Amino acid sequence: MSERMEHFKKQVYYWVAQIPEGKVTSYGTIAKLAGFPRHARHVSKALGSAPNRKTLPWQRVIGADGKIAFNPDSDHFALQQSLLQQEGVAVLKGKVDLKLYGWKHPLQSDNENESKNNKGIQAEDFFR
DNA sequence: GGGGTGACTGCAG
């Protein structure tokens, strides 16, 4: 396999392993963190051929819209949904509420909360 | 070299 792809995969596995339990992020985010923006589709391939699927929290990587990327009828879909729910991530209609479970990754601007502070509804938002 | 293929995305309607 190409050297380029090997390096890419290493980066992907590293970053996926950084996602905290109970949180999720998107293929595109992982691609960007790995240093390969616009390679979201390849992140999925890397995960599919990951040698360490047993220990890698691959289930925490979903679509940018919060939806599980597998076909809803597939076993893969059912498994991912199950794994996520086991760690406390609610999956409704095949999708996750990124506002609640989205991982605040290193590249994400952290003044998003500050701008929202003007409305002052953080706590209520989270605890309902 | 050319065409098909996704565990993708962002945006229009």
Add this chain to the structure above:
DNA sequence: CCTGCAGCCACCC
């Protein structure tokens, strides 16, 4: 909120 669609890019015939 949901669907469609063009753009995306390394891999594999």
